[in-house]
Amino acid sequence: MGALQSSPGRPEYSDLAEKTGFSFEQIGVLHKRFKQLSHNEETLRRDHFNEIDDLAFNPIRAQIIEAFFDRRNFHQNGEGKVQEIGFEEFVVVMSHFRPPSAHMTEEQRGKTRREKLRFLFNMHDTDNDGIITLEEYRHVVEELLSRSGTLEKETAKCIADAAMLEVASISVGHMEPDEFYEGITFEHFLKLLERFEIESRMIIRFLNMDTTTLCK
């Protein structure tokens, strides 16, 4: 945590680059952005994220910000939340969205896929019990649809329920009336989104160029 106390030079970059797969230039750009967000402090806190203007329109802002403070996303097998993150964590979380390298074996593809889906799954599974329960799912869907303006809260709830029902019918098959579907496990999640080409979609272009001045 807070591994990079001093302003990072190349050696620290190479460490990070190895860990995350970003190029030096990209890390440099991200570091600049980090400084900009944290007002030249060493760590980022939640209110720093809340200050980002463009993010204000995002319906699932809370989930995304939480994802940055979630130990599960730091590749460290940790759990729970943290209060502030250093640059390293910032970059590690970002690296979930790195485009895959051009030449990947099937195995690697599967691995990146799993990682990316795990990230999404963690965004749903807030209490970290390995299951997206209905309550959790409802919460996310409500947030997700809250900005659309036309759908009411009740509808969002119904939609979440319908989705859950659908999931239950797909992953469990026929259920007895008194059976109870607890929630989506990660394995189910993987299976459900089989056709979702996440490895080629959950990616962001990280430019080598510095565009931070354009963003608020």
Place this chain on the structure above:
Amino acid sequence: MLRCGYALFWLLGSVLLICVVSPVKGEAVVTREGSHLKLSESSHSNESQHGHSSNITGIPIISFKWHHVETPYLVAFWVLVSFLGKLVIEANHHVTSVIPESALLICFGFILGGMIWAADKVQTFRLTPTVFFFYLLPQVILDAGYHMPNKLFFTNLGGILVHAVIGTCWNAASLGLSLWGCQMGGAMGDLDIGLLQYLLFGSLMAAVDPVAVIAVFEQVHVNDVLFIMVFGESLLNDGVTVVLFNVFDAFVSLGGPKIDAAEIIKGIVSFFVVAFGGSLVGLVFGLLISLLTRCTKNIQIIEPGFIFVLGYLSYLTAEMLSLSAILSIVFCGMCCQKYINANMDENSVQTVRYAMKAFANGSETIIFVFLGISAIDKVIWVWNTGFILLTLLFVLVYRFIGVFFLTWILNRYRLVPLEFVDQVIMSYGGLRGAVAYGLAVMLDENKIKEKNLMVCTTLIVVYFTVILQGITMKPLVMWLKVKRAAVTEVSLLEKLTNKMFNHTLVAIEDISGQIGHNYMRSKWKYFEENWMSWILMKPSARKKQDQVFDVFHQLNLKDAMEYVTEGERRGSLEFVRNENSIIDFKKKSESESFDINNANMSNDHGAMSTTSRDPIPSVSLEMHEQIMKAVREAEAINAHHLLDQHLYKSRKQHRHRFSRSHFDINRDEKEVQEIFQRTMRNRLKSFTSAKMGVKPPKTIVKHTQKEQQQKMPNGKSMDKAKTSYSGDEGPNSVSFVHPAGIENPAFMPDLDPMDLLQIPPWLGESELDSSMVALSHRAQVDLPRTPSNLRRLAPLRISTRSTDSFTLENIPDTQQMDTQEEFLQSKLTT
């Protein structure tokens, strides 16, 4: 099958011969518009002549006036022939699975052309540029634009534009220059073609034809990105080609020496003006259509017409301003699709969709057939082996080089690079088609001596690409294992995840400070939702925009359908009320849920639905409310059906059938009145018979029968209760006399004997059991819990009547009957 096909060919052929033998020289199909005018003039003169002659010889009973109808007749006939050709071709699935339809249609054209040739010794029909560009092409392109997957298109817009603009220029320039070089080298003998003319030829050959591409690629389901790259390119580069062609055409007529730097710069500028101007015209018309459909609610029948007419007008306007007409109509279609789909009535949307497809498919068929027919003409066949073969070679080779080079550049910037096999297919999918041919025919013979050679070469290239490449495309796709399009049946979860995931991407871009696709898209979406939709969409339509909601809606519909099917299987929808089968997750006491279900069924979102909702950690009551709502609708339909069949043969009068603007069937007040009166009379009769001591047959009520019958009052209540019981749904309203005068006889809740006696059925049973059948177990258990405002349901549950529910034969209490009779009589007399 094949034999039948041949027979049809010959049949067609013979009919054709009859027509062709009659003198039809010249432009039959050529200029419809012009000849329409001529036609009307000549018909006038015909009539006046006719009038004169009839003075002399008397009135002819019948006369053969071929010239009177010649042009439209031929047009219609040719359309018919093309369609029949398609019919025959499509009947042979094993052939079309190997050879693409477009290729077969061209071959069909060859045969037809051969017949005409044999009959006439001269080719009288051919595809002329006017017909092609004004009457056949627009609808195909409009269809393409209208059905364009916008998101996919704009995501790949960069790549598409690079290929469409730079790729086309490259194709044109390289082909022209290489041919010129070859001529200089003496490979083609003696030809009178200059460099500029070669470039002109190159530019007309450069366009990948959307019609041909769609025809081939819709049968080979390649993945989305590859498809949009080929298809988008073919659409846009048509515009580019036409522009290039016009520029070079102007250069040719200007003559070599007069061209200086200024002219070339003007040419380049005009290129951009024409392309962007055309797109702009399209956008303007698209917005206009969207605005118009906001307020066409009252003229729903001709609503779809606006799209076609305005689309066509955008094409013509662009043509008039010498802008790119093709680009104009493409963007018109792309721009308006979202808004008109939201604004218009569902029926109109379907109509537009079908009509669009019908027009596009029809003209595509005609285009290919005529491409084939045009070949059978001795005039255009000027053979020059060197020229033709070299053109073919260069077209193919440069296409490959261009695609690979441009994709190589693009891949350095693309997040998901195009793979090698994709590039091969993209290159191989460079089919030339009718646009090239149309442009070639438009060449001016006075300026270009070798026009016929060029037309001939164009045709050969077209045949080569459409037929040979078309046939080999599918095996190639198989062999290279090109990623195919996935069958997409989106689940709600996927939709939601997708949505969530897009937001996540945007957020990450925001946080990391990158300005990428997602950033742009979110900004555009924000703008679009806040401004564009606000202006262009009906307020009521805006709500339905959400895709997630759409899927949700679909799911609900599916559920409802399943319930109906299940109901039909079991012979009733009773099981819906049997909570065991539907409430998958709920662990509730039977009776409670039973009440709730019924409450939901009876009073629309009544107060009951909120009273006993326990916070149970499970999937939802609300979900079931949704299901119930769907079921309720389904049940209403079912009940209607039942009523229709058994109760009353209503005399539906389609009074407005001849009206062009109204569709509704007649819902007359009188009809309702009549139903009421009939039923009342029926009841009265049965009462009197009971009074006279005619013992009603003891009904043995079977369980299923009872169930079946229960639906009727219940379903009826859906629609009728709302209208007739408008206000007094209150718990204790005994609505014997209703101001509207129309009472639903099926729904006389308080006429129920149980109610009047105020004896709970389980107590009253001992006294009444002479004719009462024992209540079902559930009814006995449930009834005491029924709250007072559900009294209307009482007859529903304890109903022991036979299917003929309105004859209350098995009510024993005569006293009651008297009161009822009085009431009924008083009602009838009013």
